[in-house]
Amino acid sequence: MIRGSYPLLAVLVERWRPKTHTFVLSVGEVTVTLEDVAHIFGLPIDGEPVSGWTDSSxxxxxxxxxxxxxxxxxxxxxxxxxxxxxxxxxxxxxxxxxxxxxxxxxxxYSWGTACLAHLYRALYCASRYDTKEMDDPLNLLFVWTWERMPCISPVSRHILSPAEIPVAMR
Incomplete structure (x- = not known):
């Protein structure tokens, strides 16, 4: 996990509403979108679905x-x-x-769609009362938070090149 990020993660998970796939904040409801995933990671959001039979044997x-x-x-x-x-x-x-x-x-393949679905599933699981931790898609969640709420970003936006894509490479 990103150092010092636990309080941010805890607040976001506490404000996640699984039924609407949104964070309920004092300014209203916000969510991570497919366009956010494409912008942050540079993943394609059009194409064949990432799906298939799962066998973990x-x-x-x-x-x-x-x-x-x-x-x-x-x-x-x-x-x-x-x-x-x-x-x-x-x-x-x-x-x-x-x-x-x-x-x-x-x-x-539409990897961005799979990434967003994975984030939503992880947030759903993390928001359950009996869950103690969250796995995997934390980079997407943190970069999205820093992009949408620059006042809490660890690096000032004016230092970074605004045209650089994917954003996560910053």
């Missing part, structure tokens, strides 16, 4: 990793459904492996 993960990367998968310690990419701290869920089989088609 070890046999599936093993066979898909061998077919795509031609090597044994390095699994996450926390969840055996995530594999580690080479020389990276990034992990991918096994459900995305079939989509990675054809690298020429990767750009045809």
């Amino acid at each position: 070890s046999d599936f993960v093993q066979s898909q990793s061998m077919a795509i990367f031609e090597r044994e998968p390095v699994l996450s310690r926390n969840s055996k459904s995530y594999i580690k990419f080479d020389k990276s701290t990034a992990y991918a869920h096994a459900m995305y492996l079939p989509l990675l089989r054809n690298f020429e088609q990767i750009h045809t």
Whole structure:
């Protein structure tokens, strides 16, 4: 997690309304949109849906990793459904492996839509009374907050190049 960000995350999750997918703030209701995802991460929001059959069994993960990367998968310690990419701290869920089989088609998928859906699901889970922490899409949430509420941004907006896209690269 981004250092010193827990209070911000706690306030946002407390103000999240799962039924409307919005944050209820004193100025009104706001939400992360597809356009925000495209602007922040530079992900495509048009194209084929990121969907498919989900199989997280070890046999599936093993066979898909061998077919795509031609090597044994390095699994996450926390969840055996995530594999580690080479020389990276990034992990991918096994459900995305079939989509990675054809690298020429990767750009045809609407990854921004999948990213936004993942954020909404994580916020839904985090807003439950019995949940103690939130996972994964925190970078999107923090950058969106800093873009929409620049008064709390850790870097002044006038220092950054406004034309730089994706914004998350700042």
